[in-house]
Amino acid sequence: xxxxxxxxxxxxxxxxxxxxxxxxxxxxxxxxxxxxxxxxxxxxxxxxxxxxxxxxxxxxxxxxxxxxxxxxxxxxxxxxxxxxxxxxxxxxxxxxxxxxxxxxxxxxxxxxxxxxxxxxxxxxxxxxxxxxxxxxxxxxxxxxxxxxxxxxxxxxxxxxxxxxxxxxxxxxxxxxxxxxxxxxxxxxxxxxxxxxxxxxxxxxxxxxxxxxxxxxxxxxxxxxxxxxxxxxxxxxxxxxxxxxxxxxxxxxxxxxxxxxxxxxxxxxxxxxxxxxxxxxxxxxxxxxxxxxxxxxxxxxxxxxxxxxxxxxxxxxxxxxxxxxxxxxxxxxxxxxxxxxxxxxxxxxxxxxxxxxxxxxxxxxxxxxxxxxxxxxxxxxxxxxx
Amino acid sequence: xxxxxxxxxxxxxxxxxxxxxxxxxxxxxxxxxxxxxxxxxxxxxxxxxxxxxxxxxxxxxxxxxxxxxxxxxxxxxxxxxxxxxxxxxxxxxxxxxxxxxxxxxxxxxxxxxxxxxxxxxxxxxxxxx
Numbered sequence: 097x098x099x100x101x102x103x104x105x106x107x108x109x110x111x112x113x114x115x116x117x118x119x120x121x122x123x124x125x126x127x128x129x130x131x132x133x134x135x136x137x138x139x140x141x142x143x144x145x146x147x148x149x150x151x152x153x154x155x156x157x158x159x160x161x162x163x164x165x166x167x168x169x170x171x172x173x174x175x176x177x178x179x180x181x182x183x184x185x186x187x188x189x190x191x192x193x194x195x196x197x198x199x200x201x202x203x204x205x206x207x208x209x210x211x212x213x214x215x216x217x218x219x220x221x222x223x224x225x226x227x228x229x230x231x232x233x234x235x236x237x238x239x240x241x242x243x244x245x246x247x248x249x250x251x252x253x254x255x256x257x258x259x260x261x262x263x264x265x266x267x268x269x270x271x272x273x274x275x276x277x278x279x280x281x282x283x284x285x286x287x288x289x290x291x292x293x294x295x296x297x298x299x300x301x302x303x304x305x306x307x308x309x310x311x312x313x314x315x316x317x318x319x320x321x322x323x324x325x326x327x328x329x330x331x332x333x334x335x336x337x338x339x340x341x342x343x344x345x346x347x348x349x350x351x352x353x354x355x356x357x358x359x360x361x362x363x364x365x366x367x368x369x370x371x372x373x374x375x376x377x378x379x380x381x382x383x384x385x386x387x388x389x390x391x392x393x394x395x396x397x398x399x400x401x402x403x404x405x406x407x408x409x410x411x412x413x414x415x416x417x418x419x420x421x422x423x424x425x426x427x428x429x430x431x432x433x434x435x436x437x438x439x440x441x442x443x444x445x446x447x448x449x450x451x452x453x454x455x456x457x458x459x460x461x462x463x464x465x466x467x468x469x470x471x472x473x474x475x476x477x478x479x480x481x
Numbered sequence: 482x483x484x485x486x487x488x489x490x491x492x493x494x495x496x497x498x499x500x501x502x503x504x505x506x507x508x509x510x511x512x513x514x515x516x517x518x519x520x521x522x523x524x525x526x527x528x529x530x531x532x533x534x535x536x537x538x539x540x541x542x543x544x545x546x547x548x549x550x551x552x553x554x555x556x557x558x559x560x561x562x563x564x565x566x567x568x569x570x571x572x573x574x575x576x577x578x579x580x581x582x583x584x585x586x587x588x589x590x591x592x593x594x595x596x597x598x599x600x601x602x603x604x605x606x607x608x609x610x
Contacts, residue, residue: 222523222525223523224492225491225492225493225494225497225501225523226497226522226523226574226575227523227575228489229488229489229577229599229604230563230575230576230577231553231556231561231563231577232563232575233553235551235553236551236552236553236563237551237563239551239552239553240549240550240551240563240564240565241549242551243549243550243551243588244548244549244588247549247588288554289554290553290554290555291551291552291553291554292550292551292552292554293551294551337565337573337575338529338530339519339521339522339523339525339529339530339572340521340522340523340568340571340572340573340574341519341521341529341530341571341572341573343548343565343567343573345548345549345565468549468551469575
């Protein structure tokens with residue numbers, strides 16, 4: 097049993113807003129749902145599967161009601177919550193549901209407003225008394241990973257900076273990007289230290305916004321007008337310190353989700369023409385590139401140097417929308433926009449300055465939670481048909 | 482600044498109450514499984530490695546080495562250094578480093594446990610040995 101080729105991404109929509117103090121979170125969900133439905137060229141009343149995560153106000157049933165989905169038809173829901181990679185997991189779960197005949201048109205939505213106001217806290221885990229006082233935040237949790245990676249492999253701040261440089265080269269062509277200026281390695285190194293060894297420019301932006309997907313059957317996708325993009329491999333995984341015995345912050349759960357996805361797809365990292373890689377921080381990208389097999393463990397620094405991630409310049413064009421480092425990071429959750437830009441590349445709808453030629457195979461990979469504490473990862477391999 | 486920092490009191494629960502009772506006496510406890518012999522942290526009643534329920538409390542030496550760290554340069558309560566310490570007994574634990582020059586921390590450095598008061602049970606931190 098495989099989901100290879102069983103589900104197509106027929107609709108995508110990324111909200112253009114980066115700051116939405118004048119809108120409600122539910123409204124943003126509705127706006128991205130409407131956008132993806134219209135992009136696919138289907139009717140809202142045809143949606144029979146709905147997927148959302150912790151950003152959806154109240155969870156699945158209030159959202160299904162608010163969005164006015166057709167409850168006579170809706171027959172599959174999934175509110176898997178794995179932070180920023182929830183939507184990549186939803187894509188895989190939607191494909192599973194479609195392959196099993198449990199739904200035929202799935203809607204996935206993400207939206208929220210962390211730039212306008214503080215996000216509600218996550219429910220505490222069993223570790224709360226043993227960790228919460230120590231102030232783990234995204235910055236320092238990823239800082240701890242970078243510190244250890246540098247210690248073990250000699251990775252440098254200059255190498256990490258190249259990841260931001262590449263993202264900025266792409267962002268200059270994205271009219272919606274929050275940070276459009278092309279930056280240099282020196283700019284990154286000269287930006288203030290936030291949490292050692294990560295500088296401000298090693299960090300992603302904070303933005304309001306959202307995005308949505310329509311995932312459907314091969315038959316329905318072929319009846320629609322959009323270029324055909326299908327899911328051919330998917331993986332998901334989780335990682336944590338497990339009683340303090342398994343602590344190794346130099347790799348992520350991508351080391352397991354990646355091979356699962358590549359095996360299902362029947363391809364290798366060498367076949368990938370474009371990569372959407374979650375970029376909450378520069379170190380996130382570097383570790384995931386290693387974990388996914390684009391280079392050997394410890395050689396990520398060398399791999400990303402000298403513009404190797406810049407479209408038209410390097411061997412592996414990544415995050416051609418500018419990614420989380422420059423464009424947006426809706427709801428502090430980058431998984432959705434990773435899928436959307438990969439689909440744009442496969443459709444040939446990326447900005448002409450960053451469009452990868454003959455882009456027929458792409459990867460969208462993300463993590464959720466904190467790499468330096470405990471987290472999830474998910475990998476999707478997408479193909480243009 | 483770090484002298485006046487107020488830390489939240491542990492909520493505690495039946496599974497971990499013994500840890501906090503020991504902390505009040507300045508003891509840093511870990512759990513060890515008598516079936517597989519492995520130590521773990523934070524404490525569970527069921528061993529996370531072999532799933533035996535034969536886990537027992539053990540007073541740890543409180544000594545270890547820095548696995549990694551990161552200095553958060555700004556926060557509402559001032560700079561602080563978060564990190565992990567690999568205990569002599571094996572498990573690695575998340576913590577903050579205190580009572581030292583936070584810019585001079587090093588991976589591999591020897592550290593020891595030190596408790597800081599809260600409104601409830603005291604919390605374990607680490608400082609250079």
